[in-house]
Amino acid sequence: MNLLTMKNPLTFGKYNDRLEKDSERAKLIASFKASGIVSMRDSSAIPIMIGVSRLKSGLTLAQDFGDPDTVPQLELGDVDAIVVASGQHRVSALKQHHKALQDELTALEGRRAKISEASDLTQEMIDEHEALRGEIGQLKGQLDGIGKWGVIVYDESK
Numbered sequence: 001m002n003l004l005t006m007k008n009p010l011t012f013g014k015y016n017d018r019l020e021k022d023s024e025r026a027k028l029i030a031s032f033k034a035s036g037i038v039s040m041r042d043s044s045a046i047p048i049m050i051g052v053s054r055l056k057s058g059l060t061l062a063q064d065f066g067d068p069d070t071v072p073q074l075e076l077g078d079v080d081a082i083v084v085a086s087g088q089h090r091v092s093a094l095k096q097h098h099k100a101l102q103d104e105l106t107a108l109e110g111r112r113a114k115i116s117e118a119s120d121l122t123q124e125m126i127d128e129h130e131a132l133r134g135e136i137g138q139l140k141g142q143l144d145g146i147g148k149w150g151v152i153v154y155d156e157s158k
Contacts, residue, residue: 001074003046003091004098004147008082015049015085020092028093029100037094037146040068045150046087052155054078065150074151083156090149098146105139108132 003010038044042065055061056075065071076082084091112132115125 001149001151002147003094003149007079008076010084010091011081012084012088014083016088018086018088020088024089025093025096028089029097032093032097036142037097039149040065040071041150042152044090045152046090047085047152047154049083049085049154049156050076051157054080061153068150071150073148074153085154094147094149098143101139101143101146105136105143108136108139112136 045065054076056077059072059075061074062071112129115121115129115132118125
């Protein structure tokens with residue numbers, strides 16, 4: 001599921017009432033920066049509790065994350081809250097990291113636009129413009145699909 005674009009609010013605390021800690025979120029953000037986001041593994045999947053009747057008609061869930069490209073997007077037939085058994089730090093860190101990347105992208109695009117608008121370009125400005133293009137491309141690559149996260153669906157009626 002895409003944690004950044006989904007319409008259903010996430011509800012934490014029913015199964016894991018651990019308070020969110022800034023230090024835990026900071027560790028995860030540091031890990032995202034150093035190693036990237038590993039979102040489609042059993043070890044990092046977020047457990048959610050929903051009634052199977054809430055699944056969009058015809059949706060078949062994957063049994064594991066062995067081939068992440070074949071894992072279908074979770075689609076629900078409603079916009080009701082989703083009870084999450086744990087993962088509040090991962091979700092919070094993801095949102096904060098996403099915002100930081102978006103802010104950095106906006107700043108780089110602004111710098112590149114300013115150079116593009118200059119009337120008397122120097123070689124240094126041209127070199128910076130090209131370097132910024134590479135940085136912008138790299139950031140866009142990181143942002144592409146950043147919110148897609150593996151979830152383990154548990155039937156709340158069981």
